[in-house]
Amino acid sequence: MTKTLPPKVLGVLGGMGPAATLDFLAKLQAATPVAREQDHLRVLVDINPKVPDRNAGDDAAGPVLAAMAVGLREAGAQVLAIACNTAHAYAEQVKASGLPLVDLIETAGLAAQAHGAARVGVLGTGGALALYRRTFSRQAIEAVTLDDHEQVEFMALLYRIKHGDLGPASRETMAALAHRLVGKGAQVVVAGCTEVPLVMGAADLSVPFIDATEALARRCVAVCLAD
Known part of the structure; x- marks a missing residue:
């Protein structure tokens, strides 16, 4: 046995x-x-x-x-x-x-593949985005990212969340940044920073949302x- x-x-x-x-x-x-x-x-x-x-x-x-x-x-x-x-x-x-x-990072990519997505938006720090681009290239996925000025806005928001700001303004700003990725052709959006799911969920988007933490x-x- x-x-x-x-x-x-x-x-x-x-x-x-x-x-x-x-x-x-x-x-x-x-x-x-x-x-x-x-x-x-x-x-x-x-x-x-x-x-x-x-x-x-x-x-x-x-x-x-x-x-x-x-x-x-x-x-x-x-x-x-x-x-x-x-x-x-x-x-x-x-x-x-x-x-x-x-x-x-690999786990998030596998989740994106399960959705059949070829273009995946990523909300993350500059360092995380580099990791996602490298991993996604091996998984035949194109990473869609924010413009430079939008990335600055994201980083400022990230540190506010780390300081405990989980209120409506933070939620609205995060959702707006995610929608910019969708506007650039992202078929799904990945929370590529563990603070992102603290202020955003699937209901905030018109495309599938991958909570990498989950x-x-x-x-x-x-x-x-x-x-």
Whole structure:
């Protein structure tokens, strides 16, 4: 008789920012099929808002993320996830821990492919957009992005959200930026920053909306439950 293996322990590198990590954890819980409390995954989380700004143009975040990954491994994690798109620039340093990483950028691309989309709008930081362009090129997807002045507007909005501004003005501005991507021919729009879903959802768009945070949660569940 084949013995079923227990679910893998998930380690989450978070805190970038804290609200986005909590959003990911809520979606992870919602995505887990359970009949009882004990069926949920064991999740080890390092919520570390002291990680240097990933948009600062230096590599200061890399060693901190690498140390977080090692700490999670030593605590018992068997699989890793990063609740931040831009931090995936340091994916190789995280994977140096020896643990597999469920890649958020790749996961969003797979979700876009599932929609049959060839032109995908991405709302993300400059660093995240570079990662999306590289990954999408391998997936035969064209990334549709904001103009330079619109990107400046997005970054200003992003930092307001990180500071806790989740009100109507932030929601309206994010939706307006997403609609500009649709106007440029985006067939779907990806929340390529984990703060985006805090102020926008599928109801705000006329095309499919891919919440990369939610897609990552679903994939983490699948990976951890796979024998």
